[in-house]
Every structure is written in C-alpha cells, then in structure tokens.
Amino acid sequence: MTTGSAGPTKKIKVRYFAWVRERVGKAEEEIEAPAGIATIAELMAWLAGRGEAYAYAFENPKVIRAAIDRNHVRAEARIEGAGEIAFFPPMTGG
C-alpha cells in the first residue's frame, strides 16, 4: 500500500508487545514507511497491508495502544520525528 504523496521514506524502529508481538511474529523491526503515512492510525493501516500476520495483528486497530518514544499516544498522533514506535494491547500490569 502506498500513498500519493511525494517525499523520502523514513526508517523507524517499531516494537510489538504481548499478543501484537505474537501475531506479528517478531518483537521489533526497522520499517520504512512511505512519507505519506502521517499518523499512528495510518501507520497501523499500512502495517496491516504487509501480509497475513500483520493483517491479523492489526485486524482491530481500535483495541491497539501505541507509544512514540516511550510515551502513550492516541491513534491521531503524528509520527513525524519518531525514533521508536510501539504497538501493544491494553495494559494489564499491577
């Protein structure tokens, strides 16, 4: 999946936790998302298009939480400048 926007792609470290990690099949990876991918929601949609495992992991993006550089963010958050983005289910610590 690509968008119509021009501009260079950017490398981002992406980390997955709990069942998102299990479904994706890896704990972390470096990705190069097209420059047109501006938000967490758009990144999840783009990731879901990368194959069956990703489609399964991100089949219900509403339940998936995200962090940019270790801070919780909403799906609308812009990813520009992010060094590390993480996706995970709702937390169940304590």
Add this chain to the structure above:
Amino acid sequence: MTTGSAGPTKKIKVRYFAWVRERVGKAEEEIEAPAGIATIAELMAWLAGRGEAYAYAFENPKVIRAAIDRNHVRAEARIEGAGEIAFFPPMTGG
C-alpha cells in the same frame, strides 16, 4: 448527694482511663450509687459531687465518653444491671 427515690443502693465497678483516671486519682473503684441514679449522665453528676478530684474529672461531662460492660454508650444510657462502667476521654488510638 442523694436523690429522693427509695430503694436499695447497688454496687458497681467503675473504671477510669487516661486523664479522667489521672484527675480522679485512681484507675478503678467500687461505688454504691443511690438507687435514683438511673443514667450515665446522672452517675457523672453524682460522681462530680464526691469531692474536688471528681469535680475536676467530671467538670465537662460532655467531653467524657462512657462504656457499660465494655460497650460504648451515650450519656442517656440507663445503668441498671451494669456490672462495669468506664469513663474516659475521646479515643486517640491507631
């Protein structure tokens, strides 16, 4: 101090705690209150008439708490049948 009522006096064990004990000058005693003394409030008034130490201890009966047979009671509680009556300041445990 006596009341006009007829009837026998009764022996009651009375205990004092904290500054009530210090003012009365003893931790416990057996008393024989006149039969006309029916309530905790009346007993405090009667005790206050027994001398300077008692007058000092019971000078402000509103702040003094009481227990009959180890249960908290109000000043209006009737003392008939009581085996042990205790007087003490508000509790400050914990």
Add this chain to the structure above:
Amino acid sequence: MSVHSRAGGGPVRAIIRLQREPIAIAAEVAKLVAARNDIGAVVTFTGICRADENGAPIAALNLEHYSGMAEAEIARHVEEAYARWPLLGALVTHRYGRIKPGEDIVLVATASSHRQAAFAAAEFLMDYLKTRAPFWKQVEAADGTTWVEAKSVDDAAAERWTAPPPRRGAAK
C-alpha cells in the same frame, strides 16, 4: 491478648493482637496469606510514632488501653469489614505501653481477591481504630506529659462509613 478465629476450620479469618512488644510486620502479614492461593491483594497500614507532635519534639508516646473492651471493639469492626467487603483475611495488631519515635504503633492488614476491597477495608479499620477503639495516647516530652486530643478530621473520616460503601468493584 490474641484472637484467632477460623471459619469452619478453614484459614485464619481474623487475627487481633494487643501487645507491648514491637510488631513483627513481615511475620504477621505472612500469616494472612499462608497456605492460601486465592488472595490477590494484601494492603497493610503501619502507624509509626513520629518524633514530633504539633511541631514540638517528643520523647515517647504512652499508649493506655481498656483491656478486654479494645479486643472486643476491634473484633466487631473486623466482622463489620467482612460484612461490607469480600475479605479473605484481616489482621490488627496494636501496641500499648511506652513507644519511642520511629517505632511502630499499629498494624492493619487486609487480604482479598481484588485490590479495592483490601484498600477499603484497611481504611475502614484504621478510621475506626482512630475514633472508637479504647486507646489513649499520652505524649511524653521534655517539659512533661500531655494527652493527645481527638481530631475532628478523624471523626469525619470515620463518618464516611456510616453510609453503605460507594463501590464494590471487582478490579484486582
């Protein structure tokens, strides 16, 4: 004095102990959870003798209590806590006698499957100990002794519990 009540020969339901000796907190709490696997939450409250009272330094606290009544009052409130929340254990240890700054005065511990019952019951028991259990604190300072006065804020805290508990959630 110590009261151990077991419901139907099961695990310890309530431990109530009044003692002069320092409180062995870890050992006491261990008794609550010993040989059980249904407890998910333990809350403890420890009250400690501070080195000052209303800003003035103190040498010690002297704790007086009404033996017999104190145990009975505490036991009644532990039973009330059991009636209000799904508890799996409760423990109250209160010292009396002379207690120096830095020493423990009281330990309340509550156990439940889930955290909210344990927190609420511990607060409930502490509010009652502060206002209804027959203990009296005397401050011993360089210039003599004074009895600690009851605080209206403690009465207000205890008043909270005269209404039914606001929440009985199942969150652990």
Add this chain to the structure above:
Amino acid sequence: MSVHSRAGGGPVRAIIRLQREPIAIAAEVAKLVAARNDIGAVVTFTGICRADENGAPIAALNLEHYSGMAEAEIARHVEEAYARWPLLGALVTHRYGRIKPGEDIVLVATASSHRQAAFAAAEFLMDYLKTRAPFWKQVEAADGTTWVEAKSVDDAAAERWTAPPPRRGAAK
C-alpha cells in the same frame, strides 16, 4: 533497573525497581522509613498471583513489559502522586517474567505524616499501574496460554483520579 531519587541530598524520594526476582517486601519498606522520624503512616499494597483466573486453575503468569517505558511511566506517576499528596516516600517494585501462584507480582508502598495521604497515593499508583504502565499478563494453564484482558472496572478506577483529589485531610 532501579531509580533512587533524592531531593537535595535528603532521604529517598522514590524507589522504582523492575526485576525478575521475588520481592523482599520487608527490606524494601524498611528503606522508605530508614533514618527518618517524620513518617507517621506507611501503606503497602502487594499484588499476588492467584491460583485461578476467571475460575480456571493456572500454572503461572508470564509478565511481559516494555523496558524503559515502564520505568519512565511509573516515575511520572510517582511524581504526580507527590504533587497531589504530602508524601514522604514512595516505592514501586514490579516483577516481570514467570510468576507462580502465591508469588508476589507488585509492591507499592507510600509514606506520609498522616494516613489519608498514604492510602490515597497507594490506591492512585495501583490504579495507574493496572491501566497505564506497559505490562502485560499472560496466563499459562494446562491447555495453553492466553493473554489477560484489560478490565473496564480498572479503567473506571483510574478515571477517579482525573478529577482533583476529593480530600486532603490532616488526620494521621
């Protein structure tokens, strides 16, 4: 990982520790009150692995966490607790890895001059750990593993703290 922050070289302000090892509760709590004489109240919460989840027996919990983010999240919430209540110490120890029934998962301890701040801060920290700290529990049972689902009652508990704290009484 362990964070000890001291305000102006004074006593320990916050201890945050994530570890695989069992939690030495008594030793951890002792650090909070060590060499201090202004603490009048210590509240602890211990979360314990129960032998069942939703009624079914479990073999263990596997705790996954986001190293680095977890410490930072907890530290932020400890600072928020300090901003809300007059705390004199706070401690959070959270385990990760495989935890068997009966073993401790988490310890939160709070210290204050008076009891209400200590109780409120401990509840606040636990509500946040349950809903915001990046930890995930996986249940290991005879028939396989399943991830624990977040509970709406935990979210509701955490929501309580989005309003200013209801009381800041001075009762000990």
